[in-house]
Amino acid sequence: MISKTNFRTIGSLVSMLFLFNSCEKGDSSVDSESKTPDTTNPETKTPPLAVTANLSIESSNTFGILKVSQNDFNYWNSHTVNETAAVEKLKTLCKTEIYQVLKDDFDFIVIVLNNATSTPPAGMPYGIYQRVKNDAQGIGLSMSDNTKDYGSAGKLQGVYFLYLNNIQGGPILHEMFHRWANYAVPQNYVYHWDKVKGILSGISNNIADIELYLAGAISASEIKDAESLAIYNDPRFTNKTRIPNSTNSQKSFKSLLVVMNPTTLTDAEIKSYKDQIANVTRTPAQGITTGYQNLYNKSRGLLTLTIGNLDKSKK
Template identity: 25%
Template sequence: MKLKLPLFFCLFLLMQNAKSQTHPIELHPNNRVASLQMTPTEYSNWKANDQFNNAAVRQALFQDIYVKFQDHFDFIFLILNEDTRPSNLASGQLMKVSNNVTGIGMSTYNDCASYGSAGKLKAVMHLARRDYLRAGPSLHELMHNWGNFCLQTESVSSYGTGLTSFAYQPHWGFTGGSNKGQLGGFQQSTLVANGGGSYSVGTFGLNANGGNSVPYTQFELYLMGMIPLSGVNNFDVFRGITSYSSDGTTDTFQATTRTTYTSASLQTLLGTRNPSSTTSQKNFKLLVICLTDTPLTAAQWSLLDDYSEKFGRTASDGSSTYNFWEATNGLGTMETGNLQNSLNALGVATNEFTEDIRVYPIPAKNYITIETKNNIDIHELAVYNLLGQKINNFTVQQNDNKIEINMGDCPKGIYHLNIKKEDGQLFVKKIIIE
């Protein structure tokens, strides 16, 4: 079989501008985590100057990541290769990129192009220590993709009396829930009214409750689109806090305002969530990248791969912490694997089929021959130039074990040939046209 590449595609695509990749990016063999290596100076500046919060620097880094990867990811997490958190950095931070959900207190917007995404990316996250994917605050930061942008909540400046109470979106502050929430708040069932505006609850955090040690509350699950509003039990929000104390097991506070939210009152306040829990996205794909200034050691790779597998597992991770599937009560998934299927043409060439697939001659004048053995079925062929631009794509109907591609109309140079097997596995081969 002979396939010919049109001269139009060869000349047109070679003339287009495209970015070359700036940072070396490697994949762990299990294809669940990647590393991005900065220079020591760049990495030091990234940490010292908190450059995740510098929009220009942050977006340029993600633009570079998308040179390597296709637009397959809902979320991308950057994890620093650090044993301890740099003191000037927050443990975790999420930056929203796009939102198409209404009825949760946010407007819709799309800033994907600034990051290199064609429209799929929802948010990016920064975690300041190597183990924060597993220990948290990864679940907490993910929740900021959906909340809290809808309820007026408050925190306080200190314990005791005479404190200052202030607005505290996007966290829950003095808010009850079906359990202690990822964005803070107490367990509603522990609430005791002491009289005179005084209340006691089981001890809780105003902005978080111990990393990944708690699941999402019913209301958090509603905001995420996992359950309908009818699945959210009544809960209270307190404001005007005038005193706050804790004995380690019970927290006591004085509040001037208590608001009880029901399904009906939330419906009136927020309107209808669109998409509803019936049609909302519940299965997400995550890219985990470790930022480093030196190649990762075998131990560091192994740790990150293990944490990524456990966070994306659709079962218990076997520990006291929650992964995404557990935290959503099995309603949501966060895929962290199969990264090799998300690589662009110039990603990583896998050699696992070299004994079953031969590509020759290299270099070639005109024709490239792909020869297979051991009943290997080729489903698709694609040729890319060194800018990562696809010149053409072919669906193959194979009649024998040899396929010829005519590259004679293409300018001399180096190309990458993508060979996709029937089962979806990919083999990438560099070819040279003289």
């Protein structure tokens, strides 16, 4: 999670970078198996959730727009997705809004609250990650799969919220990397780094060697920087063999970006989101990858991110 109190702007609005020193709150629900009612008995079968169908797809099929009531918008702006009640509300949202319209095609769902301000609402973070699934061994996390609770058939790895409409300069990659780190060695800043200069200590940083290792992008022999080696060699980091390894692990990821707003987005807002998404996902063949958050650039070209092409994901 990115804390409001430890956030500072560096550079211009377009290329601004931020330093984050806060911690992700505990994922209270993600490691426990959910109990579901016996649906084989008609008397105990859970009735289907009502489909609300407030999700629309932007005309170029780049992102989703979720129009919510002002009360719901206020709720998500005042409750983090690590709170028990909010997690349950998030699960319902995914089931009744997202997966009723779109296929189970996404590794991550990124919900952006359309707050056109320089800081998040009072007391809220800049971003926060909710784990849905972990199928990687050797990263300090137990195996878990709560995908069905969110309406996914096994694809979804995590959901995270961003609390400003600036995604190209905000914590979009930082929150993504909470999928893998830091759960290996306890730090003063929980789930982050004390000394490693990586994406989980400041978003102006590139992704550190230890972060690339935990994400399955490089092998242990390729960890070179001293701070990353210190984490890898820490005696508290046990069972550190990464499975799947860097040869077999996933390198390309697909995210669904959903903009949440109580009113209709303006043409200017839609264009801004499309431009920012292009910047975040761009590879060198598509243009400049520096000056903003960009997965290809920050991972030294080892990882790529796709957001869009939703015409292929519609049910």
